[in-house]
Amino acid sequence: EIVMTQSPATLSVSPGERATLSCRASQSVSSNLAWYQQKPGQAPRLLIYDASTRATGIPARFSGRGSGTEFTLTISSLQSEDFAVYYCQQYNNWPLTFGGGTKVEIK
C-alpha cells in the first residue's frame, strides 16, 4: 500500500497570504495525484487532479505541482472561504490512498 504523508498537519495563514501544502508518497505515483478540499459537515471537493490540472470551476489561485513522490498544492492568496482541510489522494495503485490532511486555519 502506498502511504501518503501530508505536511504540515496544521497551517496558520493570514487572509491574502500564500499557503503551500505538501504531500509525499512512499513510492512513485507518477502524476496520478489529486487534491481535495473539505469544509466541516461537507463532502470533499475536487480541486486538482493529474497533479496539476484544476477541476471544473476551481479558481486560478489554486495550483498543483509535482510528480513521482513529491507534490505541492499552493493557494496564492487565501480567501476566507479557503480555510478548510485539504487532502491529497493517489490513484496510481490499488488500494487508493489518501493523506492524513492539512488543516488551513486563520492566523
Place this chain on the structure above:
Amino acid sequence: EVQLVESGGGLVKPGGSLRLSCAASGFTFSSYSINWVRQAPGTGLEWVSAISSSGDSISYADSVKGRFTISRDNAKNSLYLQMDSLRAEDTAVYYCARELFGSGARPYDYWGQGTLVTVSS
C-alpha cells in the same frame, strides 16, 4: 445537475449488517465508475470500494474485503454497499463518489452528502 444521494445508514450492533444505497441522477450512470469512501468521526478519508461502469471490475480495501460487497444496478441508476459482520471500526460517514471519466482509476469529481453508519452495542 449531477446528484448522488446516499441512504441506508443508521445504528447497528457489532456483527450486524446494513445495506447502503446511492441514487444517481443528472448524468449517464452506466458510463461511470463509482466508489465508496468513508470518514470516521474526526479523522481523514479512507477509500472502501470501487466498481467499474459495467460492474465487471470490483476492488475492495483490505479492511473490508470479505465483509462488504459493492454492486450496482444501471437500470435503476443505483449503487449499493452490502456491509456484513460490522465492527466498531466501521463507524463512519460513507460517501459515494463518481470517478472522473477515463480509463483506469480516476479521482472523484462528484460526491454525495454522506450517510452515517454507527456500529455500537
